[in-house]
Structure formats: structure tokens, C-alpha cells
Amino acid sequence: xxxxxxxxxxxxxxxxxxxxSPLSIPIGGAKIYPWQSAVNVIAxxxxxxWYALVVALVAAITRNAIGTGTLFAFPGSIIGAVxxxxxxxxxxxxxxxxxxxxxxxxxxxxxxxxxIWAPAVMSKHMExxxxxxxxxxxxxxxxxIGVIGATILGRAGLVSIGRVRKQA
Numbered sequence: 001x002x003x004x005x006x007x008x009x010x011x012x013x014x015x016x017x018x019x020x021s022p023l024s025i026p027i028g029g030a031k032i033y034p035w036q037s038a039v040n041v042i043a044x045x046x047x048x049x050w051y052a053l054v055v056a057l058v059a060a061i062t063r064n065a066i067g068t069g070t071l072f073a074f075p076g077s078i079i080g081a082v083x084x085x086x087x088x089x090x091x092x093x094x095x096x097x098x099x100x101x102x103x104x105x106x107x108x109x110x111x112x113x114x115x116i117w118a119p120a121v122m123s124k125h126m127e128x129x130x131x132x133x134x135x136x137x138x139x140x141x142x143x144x145i146g147v148i149g150a151t152i153l154g155r156a157g158l159v160s161i162g163r164v165r166k167q168a
Contacts, residue, residue: 001160006047009159010055013043017059021068032134036073037142038149040081041101045094045150046159049085056081071122075113076135080105084146092162094150098143106136 020035036059043052056077063069083104088097110131118124154161 001047006051009047010043010051013039013047014055014058014062017055018062018066021059021063021066024068032138033069033073034138034142034145036077037080037101037105037139038145040077040105041084041094041098041143041146042149042153044081044083044085044097044101045088045146045161046153047085048089049082052081052085053078072113072117072131075109075117076105076138077109079109079112080139083108084143088162094147094154094161097150098147101143101146102136102139104139105142106139107132110135 017036017039021033023033023035025032036056039059040052040056043055047055057074060069060073060077063073064071080101081104084097084101087100088094091097111128113135114126114128114130118126150159150161153159
């Protein structure tokens with residue numbers, strides 16, 4: 001896939017994440033936002049881990065700027081997007097990419113957010129597992145939506161996706 005096409009897809013995916021950002025559910029100190037996890041899976045599969053990182057970063061910056069995100073959007077979205085993209089890059093399996101998003105956002109980013117991010121960036125101390133349930137609550141349904149979205153794009157022939165074949 002050309003760089004131009006990857007940039008175009010990345011811009012559209014970031015725009016989708018931003019446009020859906022008002023649709024969140026506040027739980028504890030986080031806003032549950034499954035759309036970002038869906039976009040992370042699709043971006044990881046379609047444009048790869050590094051463009052997925054940029055999509056997540058642009059969405060996190062914009063969501064915070066317009067007041068629809070929290071500072072947890074940075075580790076919460078970026079770690080999952082990169083892990084989903086890396087796993088897809090090496091396995092070509094959409095389902096494993098979704099598991100990467102769930103593990104990256106729901107577990108790794110949640111623990112990182114409470115143990116390192118909140119104290120360092122927000123001067124806030126939290127229990128180590130305080131965000132695991134809220135982050136998983138966003139990552140699991142979001143990853144499912146992402147698999148569905150990536151599968152539809154693959155079957156429609158709009159993108160080349162491993163283990164998904166266009167219907168004749």
C-alpha cells in the first residue's frame with residue numbers, strides 16, 4: 001500500500017474516532033470510549049502499527065482539546081493501537097489483532113496509566129488495577145466492532161486483509 005493511501009486511511013480513521021468522541025460513558029476517572037478501540041483494530045490492520053500510533057495520538061490530542069477525552073486517552077489508545085498493529089503485522093490475523101488491542105488497552109495501558117501516567121502527568125495516585133475494568137469495558141466491545149469493521153472492509157475489497165477473502 002502506498003504512503004499516500006496509508007495517510008489517507010489514517011486521516012479518515014482519526015476523523016472517525018474524533019467524530020464519535022461525544023459518545024462515551026464516564027466510569028471512575030476514565031471515559032469509556034469503545035470507538036477508539038474499534039478504530040485501533042482497524043488502523044492496526046489496515047495501515048500498520050506506526051500509522052495506528054499516529055491515528056491514536058491525533059485522536060487523543062483532539063479529543064482532549066475539544067473536551068471529549070481525558071489524559072488517559074494517550075496511553076489508553078496508543079498502547080492498544082501499536083500492539084494490535086504489531087500483532088497483525090506478524091500474524092495477519094484480525095482476531096489476534098483484536099486480542100492485542102484488548103491486552104494493550106485493557107491491561108497494559110490500564111496498569112501503566114495508574115502506576116506511571118497518573119502520578120507523573122496528573123499528580124494523581126491510584127491503585128494499580130483501578131483502571132483495568134473500565135479500560136477493558138471499552139476495549140472488549142471496541143475490539144469486536146473493530147474486527148467487524150476490518151472484515152467488512154476486507155470483504156468489500158477496499159483493503160487487503162489477511163485471512164479475510166472477498167466474497168465472489
